[in-house]
Amino acid sequence: MSSRERILDAAMEVFAQYGYRRTSMDQVTEQAELTRQAVYHHFKTKRELFRATVEAFHAESHEIAVVAGLEREQAGATLAEIIAAQIDARMRFILECLEEMPQPEELLSERQSQASDLIQSFTDQTAALYTETIERVCRGRKLSLRENMTAADLAR
Numbered sequence: 126m127s128s129r130e131r132i133l134d135a136a137m138e139v140f141a142q143y144g145y146r147r148t149s150m151d152q153v154t155e156q157a158e159l160t161r162q163a164v165y166h167h168f169k170t171k172r173e174l175f176r177a178t179v180e181a182f183h184a185e186s187h188e189i190a191v192v193a194g195l196e197r198e199q200a201g202a203t204l205a206e207i208i209a210a211q212i213d214a215r216m217r218f219i220l221e222c223l224e225e226m227p228q229p230e231e232l233l234s235e236r237q238s239q240a241s242d243l244i245q246s247f248t249d250q251t252a253a254l255y256t257e258t259i260e261r262v263c264r265g266r267k268l269s270l271r272e273n274m275t276a277a278d279l280a281r
Contacts, residue, residue: 129167131157136178141226145175145235172239179240182222183247187254190215194258204262208255215251255280 126134135157139148150171154164168174193214197207223229237244259276262268270279 128159128163131159132164132167133178133181136174137182140175140178140232141222144228144231146231150174175235176240176243179236179243186215186218187250189218190254198262204259204268207258207262211254211258252277252280
């Protein structure tokens with residue numbers, strides 16, 4: 126595991142335990158078992174670290190959704206079951222993470238205020254996943270969508 130990955134893992138744990146406001150870079154440094162210099166080499170500020178943590182969290186939830194969908198697809202599930210598996214896997218991951226946090230509201234609030242631009246990117250990424258899944262399954266199983274409906278329309 127790289128130093129950056131160690132820092133992000135440590136930051137996720139510390140942010141989850143203490144929230145954004147009560148988390149310090151020193152706590153993250155200690156949790157990552159790295160020097161202060163190593164942490165600041167990768168992340169100049171707590172805000173920068175938080176945004177990177179939000180990105181890593183969403184990347185992990187996205188990957189979990191991709192894997193769940195592919196597993197259902199390979200098992201011969203219907204298109205609706207595949208999309209439902211993607212949604213279910215992502216939501217379960219998010220909810221499990223939130224359940225472990227003493228005060229998830231503060232982190233969600235900080236996420237909204239500090240990373241709203243990222244949230245739109247994650248929303249677009251999720252829509253792209255559903256669109257790609259719909260297109261791939263329709264192509265592979267020779268399915269057709271209703272007239273005047275695109276995979277992107279259905280994904281939305």
